[in-house]
Amino acid sequence: MFENNHTESKPSSTTDKLRPSKLPGNGALPDEALASEMPKQGERNLTCLKDKYSLLRSVNDGELEPGCSLNSAAHHATCKYNWPSMLGAEHFPAYGEMVENPNLVEAMASKRRKIFEKNHTTRISRPPKAPRLFTDDDAPSQSSGRGLLLFIDDDKPQPLSATAVDEPSPSNLPGDEASPHQAVAPPDKRPNCDTPDQEEQKKTQTGETMAQFIAEMPKLLRLILSNEAGPEVGTLCSCESGQYRTVQCHDCFKYETSCEQCFVDRHQRNPFHWPRVWQPEGFYRKMDIACLLNNTYSIHVCSHGIRCRSPAPPQKVTVVDTNGIHSTRLSYCYCDGYPDYVEQLMNVRLFPATLRSPRTMMTFRVLDEFHEHHLASKKAAYDYVGALRRLTDGAFTPDVADPYLQFLLVMRIWRRLLADKHTGQAYNLSSFFPHRQPGSLVLFCFGCPEDGFNMEKGWENTPAEMKHLNQIQEMADGNYQLNAFAKNNDPNDVSLETANGIGYFPDEDVVKRYLKDTVEEQEKSTCNYLKVVNNQNQKKFKNMRISGVVNIACSHLIIRSSVNLNKGEGYTDLAWKHSLSHTRHNRDCSHHGTTDRMLSYDCMCQYCVNLVKRFTRNFPDLKHIAERVRCSIPALHIEGHKDRCKYEFHSAYIPGAGHFHGEGIETPWAELNQVGAATRQMNHGHRMGVITAHYTYWNWLKTVKMHITLADQYREAKELFEEKHEVFLRLCVSFEDRIPGWLTLEKMSPRLPNGIVKNIYEHSKSKAPSKEKVYQELLESSAKIQEIADTGDDTVLLLQEGLAIQHLQERVRGKLTLNQTETVQKDIRSRRNELTKHIEDFRILQAIVMPRVDKLVSALSSTEVEKEKLYLPSDIQASDHESLQLTMLAQMEQKVRLGELYDSMKSVQKAAKAYSVTHIKKREDERGTNAGLRSTLALKKIEVERDCCVADYNRARTALINLKFSGAHDIPPMSIADTYRRSTFNARQLGDSRRTDGSLFRLPALPAMTYADEVKEGSDEEGPIAGTLAVRRKRAVRKIKSKKEDNTTELKKEKGDGWIWTTALIVGANSSEDLAEYEEEGDRIQWFRAREEMERWRETIEQIQATFLNIIRGHHFMQKSWSKMADLRAAPAANTLYPHTAWSMGHAAYARRQAKMYEQFYINSKNTYARLWF
Structure with a gap:
């Protein structure tokens, strides 16, 4: 009624359209007066005037009904016409006052009419004044009495913009008397009301949404408060028992207020919803369900029905759930004789805090929720339990039970049980992996080659020059944030995740034996970077029982092992040994020429000196791996080393290394450092369990999206390889006559153990000119x-x-x-x-x-x-x-x-x-x-x-x-x-693998092969399983980022005058001998480095393809293994770790779900691989 309070005939022309019909009532204005005083802003100004006068006429004529109609009008006018700004904010009482006092409505209507007539009359007597455009930022204050006039199209609704002008009155509407419609724009060319600033600074989607919410905040607040109680409270319940509606439930969706008996009947399967009971004082009070029915209700855990026929006497217990901490009553079931308390509680998904007469228990839901919250947000158990207590009662929190200590203990057990469940050790899944550590809780990498798991048959016949396809790339690094204070610890409180070396950390007994038998060696530092070996500030380890950890991870960022440190990084050997111990194959060494292993460490220049010697003494069964491993230093850390290290340990010069920068080991620390503040205060066993859970969580996140990460890496590698290959071909043309001599020099130069050829990537210092x-x-x-x-x-x-x-x-x-x-x-x-x-x-x-x-x-x-x-x-x-x-x-x-x-x-x-x-x-x-x-x-x-x-x-x-x-x-x-030309005098710089020399030192562009655009990912078609099924909105297809947007354009023709760029680069005979030799060296170094860059990116493409195939085979193997477990009719054979042999339908259902999950992983990886056009 506020947007169309008047009717008008269809105008025959633009001028007629702009003429409003006569507005009857107290707010009427003569048609001629309004037309003669019409502003130059055009039809939208006039339309808005008509709408506003129609609204005022409705108020003045008393057409608005008392109560709801007037409230709606006030709200509508406030949002659309900035009504408080027109009449003053002080004249608008709260919504609650108008509801409780209907007489106030009539009084307010009369008062508003008088205020409007007063302001209207006063403003008519003012001299004419041109309207001023302004935005919300400089809008007139609400106390000024000046209203906001909005531009509204008469033909179609327009959104309420921030543009407005001072409200004109009939006496101050500017215009030309001789030509009253001279400034009126035609319908197809309406005047632009936006200021230049508004045109330049358009609102973002977030800003627009925020503005909409700000405009609706009074309404939203009113709706929130109205949910505190409804008009149905105190009326008779629909159950016809004669009881009144006094109980409400906010945990249920659209729960209808009921009597206490109806609430109990409806919540026998949801006993941990909070009943909100209406109090005589006129408000709802949150209570436990046990407080209903005159404090006689108790929760039954009978497995034969909702209410037990032979319940035990109720016991007062504390139950921790996601919506708070419940002090309630619980009755065990005696239907089958003396109850097994633990089994009855677990059957109803309650986890007891103790096994003998448990009085505190947690729902499976709260344990799962905290586990996920803790892993994702690093929230501490102390804060989580505190939040649950405040959810229970935010005002009288000290009166709420505090189950913090019990919650800590239960979570430790829960983490270990989940690890056994997810890794399949509860099913003895290790029987399918005889080469792995029995009962291992480690989440293995699906991309790294592993014999007996994801490698193809006959991989032993891989040619030696292609052994990088069977390469395992490992990284080592220490971290001093995951430390632990020296505190009194319970010697019987052991870690649940390290026994027999089944976790990421080695067995404690193995560590003690190693430290006892190993002599600490103080090796002299030969590189200025090696403060990690000798120059650690010992003061920061004061009062520390554990100074940090050293981790081993693969190039796919999957953590493989970890060892606690004690004042320095002297435990890397043990960490690497534990990583190697996860998989053991009893076979000869005939396949060594077809496999490859690389290890990157930030102080490798010192660490590798006596590596074989140490492994021969401490781990003789792994000596052959230490002898064959190829060592490198991470690409960023090597910048702090001496130049000798840069030429001897940079992976860019190692044949078959691919783009193995070695810095990926640093990425987990950003997440794990957030846990350090909590773990340093824990006792030893608890700390190990928490860190192990975070390792597994990190590995899982990398596993589920590994095919996407590899796809992105492949696209980048393909682009860079094409660029580097083109540059290398240009240099080959430039240095055609000198390349044979350089290759002869390469053959005569010595090689390092990691495959780097010495002296061909650096200048001879004696030849550098002054x-x-x-x-x-x-x-x-x-x-x-x-x-x-x-x-x-x-x-x-x-x-x-x-x-x-x-x-x-x-x-x-x-x-x-x-x-x-x-x-x-x-x-x-x-x-x-x-x-x-x-x-x-x-x-x-x-x-x-x-x-x-x-x-x-x-x-x-x-x-x-x-x-x-x-x-x-x-x-x-x-x-x-x-x-x-x-x-x-x-x-x-x-x-x-x-x-x-x-x-x-x-x-x-x-x-x-x-x-x-x-x-x-x-x-x-x-x-x-x-x-x-x-x-x-x-x-x-x-x-x-x-x-x-x-x-x-x-x-x-x-x-x-x-x-x-x-x-x-x-x-x-x-x-x-x-x-620009990358310096050949300097060692490689960070980012050189992605940079190229300027066009002065390169040939003209060679034509590139066209290739079809890749198929876009992001299909909304669901596979056999999509995790949690839900009705999802169709997602927009994610555009694949690529520097080459149009790959099918016509090939560029080679430039005809390429002789300029193929000319020899040295001036000639008049240069001094040493300068000529220096420039010759520079050209040779440029060519060798360009060749290595091209080769590394080619190897990366090949390694990504091999990794994709490993992932596909690994997912398929896991799917078959879980399917076999699901088809069993009895439990697997008992072993020392899992002697329990009971089997249930739940075992088979979970195994089938895991099999289906890995089947979906298999399909996703296979589809992504197919889209990449290998």
Whole structure:
């Protein structure tokens, strides 16, 4: 009734449409007056005025009914027309007051009419004032009495925007009397009411949603409060028992208020819902179900029905559930004789805190919920139990039972039981994995090759050059946040997850024996990084029983083992040994040539020195693995090592390593460090159980999405391999004649145990030139362009003299960018004098060779000598060459410019190399202020010379374009970015595997093979099982991120003038011998590094494909194993760990569910593999 309070006929024209019908009632305005005073804002302003006057007319005429109608009107007007701003917020009482006092409604209606008439009359007498646009941020205050006029389209509803103007009155509506509708926009071109700021700052979806909620907050708060009680309370219950409705349940959905007996009858299967009982004082009070029926009700745990025929006397117990802590009554069942308390409680999904006369118990639901909350959010049990107590009673929490200690103990047992359940050890699933540790609780990696689990038959025949397909990549790292304080511990409180080495931590007895038999060795550090070995701050380990942990994980981020540390990382051997002990195969060593194992550790340069010796002494059965393992240092940590370590332990140089950066071991610490604050206060057994649960949770998260992670890695590896392969092919063309000699050098060089070839990826320090020598060689090379041949031909002499002048002009302009010291200014004056003499001689010769350009030269204005235009043929439009008789000279200049282009490119290459060497020398060798300033000046000079060489190249290219040289446009321009070349003097830098050299050092782009767009993932089709079934909204298809959005476009053609980039990179015979050798080394290093980068990404692609196949086979194996367990008709054979042989339908149901889950994993992995187009 508020949006359409008036009716009007369809307008015949725009003008008629803008004329409102006469508004009857107290708020009526004459039609002519309104039309004559119509604002320039157009039809939407007028429409809003009509709607508002209609609303005011309804209020004034008393058409609104008392009570609900007026409340709805007030609420509607508040939201739509900012009614409090029009009439003042003080005139709006709370909703509750209007409900309780209906007379207040009539009084408020009368008061609002008077206020409106007063404001309306006052405002009519005000002088005309143009309306001002504003937003919500500068809207008028509610006490100002100025209303908000909203623009509303008369044809279609519009959302309430933040744009508004001051409310106009009939006397202050601006307009032109002679042309009252002059400013009215036509219907298809309505005026834009948004300010520029609003157009630039559009609201985000979150901001828009938040604004909607803010506007509706009074309504939402009213609805929340109205749920505290309903009008049905105190009426007769529908059960016709004559009892009144006094009990409500907020745990049920849409529960109808009932009497106590009805509540009890309806909650016999939900006894832990809180009844809310109506009190005589007029409010609901939360109680336990045992308080109903005059405190006579008790919960029965009988398995033969809801109510037991032979119940035991009720006992007062404490039950912990997700909605609070219940102090209630419970009766055991005597139907089958003397009850087994534990079995009866477990049958109704209650877990007892003790096994003898339990009085405290937890529902399975609360144990599962806390387990998931703790793993995901790292919430402590103390906080969780405290929250449950406050949920029970937030005001009188101390009166609520505190089951914290019992909850801790039960959770330790619950974690171990869940581990046995999920890993299948309750089914003796180890019988399907005879090569694994019996009863193992470790979640193994599905991607790492494991004989007897996920490897194909005949894998032993893999060629040695393809052994990286059967490679296990492991990482080791220590963490000092998962420590433990030295506290009094119960010696009988043992860990449940370490016995017999079944968990991630080795058996405690094994650790004690190892520490007893092992002599602590203090190895001398040879690398500046090894503070992890010798330089740990011992003060931080004060009062610590355990200083941290050292973990072993695979490259798929699956944690394999962990060992507690005691002041340093001296336990890595034991951690790696325990990782190897999870799988034991009794077989000969004939397959060693077809498998590979890598180990990455941040202090590997010291750790591997005596690795074989230590394993021979302490773990002789694993000696053969220590002898064959290939060692590396993580790509980020190696930056802190000496250069020797970078060339001997970087995985980028290890054949068959793939892109194994080794830093993945760091990723779990971000999650596990959050647990450290709690575990350091726990006793030893509890701490081990909590950390083990988090290890398993981390591994599971990585397992379920491993196929997605691998797919992303494959796409990245494929793109980078194509890029690196293209770069390598370019370099092969550039260095074609020198590659055979480099390969011979590679064969003659020694190899390290990890496969790295020494001395081919680094410079010989003795051949590195000094800054002075580099600068002099650079100047000599650059000066060659200025030399003028004495040919006796005036035409050639003119062109060469002109090029030499332009070269010298560029150097003067470069000198002007330097710090203008007295020496620099003197050099500039000298060069300007030299330029002046050259230009004078050039003008004399130009008058002979190019007589017709005399008018152009005479018209030149006086300017600095380095900016003077020479008017060579390339400086004159090609269309004027014939009239000026410059056609032949232009053809000759083309040839000269080609030579200049060639020489400039070589000069840029030399300058870029010189800049790189000088920059490194400055950073590493120069110390002190004076030396630093001198080095900075030398570096700046080389930088200026490099920029001048780039300018020479671009000037030659521009001249060829102006001369209409065929193919000139195919010559690429050059920028400073194109001179980038990764330093061959330095070791590899972090991120080099994803960077390439500038185009100056590479060939033109080779055509790439087209390939079809990959099939997008994210299908909404469900497989045989989708976990928890639910009615889900259809998800939008997730776009696969790729740098190549269009892979089917036409291939780019190879550029025709590729000779520029295939030219030899060394200047030639006039360079000094050591500088030439240094540049030769640089080219060789660049080629070898480019080859290794390409090879690593190729190996990565192949390893990802092999890993995918391992995952698919592993999921299929698990699905078959669980299916066999589900088909059993009796329990598996008893063993020492699981002597209980009872079998139930629940055993088979859970096994079938696990089998179906792994079947879905198998299908998902297989589908993802198929989409990747291997």
